Amino acid sequence: MTQSAKTFENLSGEKRERVLAEATREFADHGYHQASVNRIVQRLGIAKGSLFKYFGTKEGLFEYLFGHAVAEFKKPLKVIRDTGTGDFFDRIEQTFLASGAFVDAHPNIYRIYLKMLFNERFPLRDRFLGEIRKANAKFLRQLIENGIESDGLPSDLDVETAVYTVHSVMDRFLQGYAVPSLDQGVESTEHTLQDKARAMTNLLRRGLADPS
Amino acid sequence: MTQSAKTFENLSGEKRERVLAEATREFADHGYHQASVNRIVQRLGIAKGSLFKYFGTKEGLFEYLFGHAVAEFKKPLKVIRDTGTGDFFDRIEQTFLASGAFVDAHPNIYRIYLKMLFNERFPLRDRFLGEIRKANAKFLRQLIENGIESDGLPSDLDVETAVYTVHSVMDRFLQGYAVPSLDQGVESTEHTLQDKARAMTNLLRRGLADPS
DNA sequence: ACCAATGGTGACCACCTGGTCACTTCTAAC
DNA sequence: GTTAGAAGTGACCAGGTGGTCACCATTGGT
Numbered sequence: 001m002t003q004s005a006k007t008f009e010n011l012s013g014e015k016r017e018r019v020l021a022e023a024t025r026e027f028a029d030h031g032y033h034q035a036s037v038n039r040i041v042q043r044l045g046i047a048k049g050s051l052f053k054y055f056g057t058k059e060g061l062f063e064y065l066f067g068h069a070v071a072e073f074k075k076p077l078k079v080i081r082d083t084g085t086g087d088f089f090d091r092i093e094q095t096f097l098a099s100g101a102f103v104d105a106h107p108n109i110y111r112i113y114l115k116m117l118f119n120e121r122f123p124l125r126d127r128f129l130g131e132i133r134k135a136n137a138k139f140l141r142q143l144i145e146n147g148i149e150s151d152g153l154p155s156d157l158d159v160e161t162a163v164y165t166v167h168s169v170m171d172r173f174l175q176g177y178a179v180p181s182l183d184q185g186v187e188s189t190e191h192t193l194q195d196k197a198r199a200m201t202n203l204l205r206r207g208l209a210d211p212s
Numbered sequence: 213m214t215q216s217a218k219t220f221e222n223l224s225g226e227k228r229e230r231v232l233a234e235a236t237r238e239f240a241d242h243g244y245h246q247a248s249v250n251r252i253v254q255r256l257g258i259a260k261g262s263l264f265k266y267f268g269t270k271e272g273l274f275e276y277l278f279g280h281a282v283a284e285f286k287k288p289l290k291v292i293r294d295t296g297t298g299d300f301f302d303r304i305e306q307t308f309l310a311s312g313a314f315v316d317a318h319p320n321i322y323r324i325y326l327k328m329l330f331n332e333r334f335p336l337r338d339r340f341l342g343e344i345r346k347a348n349a350k351f352l353r354q355l356i357e358n359g360i361e362s363d364g365l366p367s368d369l370d371v372e373t374a375v376y377t378v379h380s381v382m383d384r385f386l387q388g389y390a391v392p393s394l395d396q397g398v399e400s401t402e403h404t405l406q407d408k409a410r411a412m413t414n415l416l417r418r419g420l421a422d423p424s
Numbered sequence: 425a426c427c428a429a430t431g432g433t434g435a436c437c438a439c440c441t442g443g444t445c446a447c448t449t450c451t452a453a454c
Numbered sequence: 455g456t457t458a459g460a461a462g463t464g465a466c467c468a469g470g471t472g473g474t475c476a477c478c479a480t481t482g483g484t
Contacts, residue, residue, distance in 0.1 A: 007460080007461075010460085010461090011461090029332075029333075030333065031243070031331060033245070033246045034245045034246065034333070036440085036441075036442090037441080037442065037443085038440080038441075038442085046462075046463090047462060047463040047464060048442090048443085048463085048464070049443095049444080049445080049462070049463055049464070050461075050462055050463075052442085052443065052444080053461075053462080057442080057443080058442065058443090111330070114330040115330050115331060117330070117391075117394065118323070118326040118327050118329070118330065118387075118391060119243060119327060120241075121241075121242065121246070126393075129393070130396070130397065133396065133397040133398060134397050136398070137397045137398045140398070153420060153421075154421060154422065157420065160398075161411055162420060163398050164388075164395060164398050164411075165411065165412070165415050165420070166420075167395075167398045168381070168384040168385065168388060168395075169380070169381060169384065169415075171384055171387075172380040172381065172383055172384035172387075173380065175330075175383075175384075176376075176380060179329075179330060181338075181341070182329065183376060183379075183380075184342070184345065185342065185345040185346050185349045186345060186348070186349040186352070186372075186375050186376050186379045199373055199376075199377065200377070203377050203381075203415075203416075203419065204415075204419055204420050205419050205420065205421070206418070206419040206421065207415065207416055207417045207418040207419040207421075208365065208366075208369065208374060208377070208378075208416050208417070209365075209366060209417070209418065209419075210366065219430080219431070222430085222431085223431090248470080248471075248472090249471080249472065249473085250470080250471075250472085258432075258433090259432060259433040259434055260433085260434070260472090260473085260474095261432070261433055261434070261473095261474080261475080262431075262432055262433075264472085264473065264474080265431075265432080269472080269473080270472065270473090
């Protein structure tokens, strides 16, 4: 930890939270480059120098903020792996629901993540995306291998292809959930998170053939 | 058409193409706000005033450029609807392949589209995304209704949910194809466009149960 | 040869950006 | 009450932005 970050850690928890919340909102609204340090300090009612004392640079602020968030990203997965119940598809559905809950709890973090996905110039992009992907892939691979062993998934299923497929479907499911406008004009009649998670799980289970 | 845009239309086709190509690259590399008019004219070797004579504003340039591209977006769909062969899933696979071909032919346009998806402040976003989505949804709905009528899709299949599902899977398939880093760490062993399209089609057909 | 129209130019403008730093204020130990 | 060290400040800076406009160059019609 740098000397400056220590200064920030010394602050009262209340102030720390306010600073991080306001900065997170700014990055979520505008992405990295278009986010303005001036606007952040103005909304916080503090001097610009203070923020630079805490984090050194704009990038340092972002690193601190998103780095802490990535840890949160991983928590729901661990919970399902360790305490999930039912067969393979039950756990898949639980994962859909847990991811949706995460987006509900940290919408601005997820908005930053989505902007980072396709913006090649986002600072620290490779590091953060790599970390998230690695955790996701590990979790899914474990789930699928377990499904083949215990839950009747075909033994000749190509694991890597299955991981890729499930990951894609989950990714897109969450995108649509976090940015509803993404699915306007292709609106499903299933409106709740539960219904959409069920529909996606059924797709993975039986394809389009069986809509039950 | 504005007076200024007419000036641009009067130019030689060669110069018009160079200008549009260079501007498209800049927007694809940096997104809208971070794209620099100064860099564009510098690379083109023309004066900044010229570009503003052609398009009035930065937004005018972007509108001209992306508006023309949206028309291209729609062409592959029409071709499949009018000349596609085989049953429902054959046409779905053809759609995967045609979309991939479009991304290959116009990579920078697709990169702009991806940036626009999650950047709420992208100018003209609602208009352009709405137009694209509407065309996609109409095409898919027609395909699915046809599949229920003629190709043995279950008659109780909820059409809107199916449209939403197919659309999601296609979206994410293309994302991964256009931004390979998106699937690093969850790499499928199917490496060609054909193989990935086949895998995705099989998912839609029979779910994870049957990997053939 | 002249003119009008069109395309082309680049110095210049106001504005905003991330970042700096000499300075003041606060706090707690003695 | 004094003092050391930490927290907080905001005017200032260099550099980049989109956009302007008075001026120049080229061309084709008469």
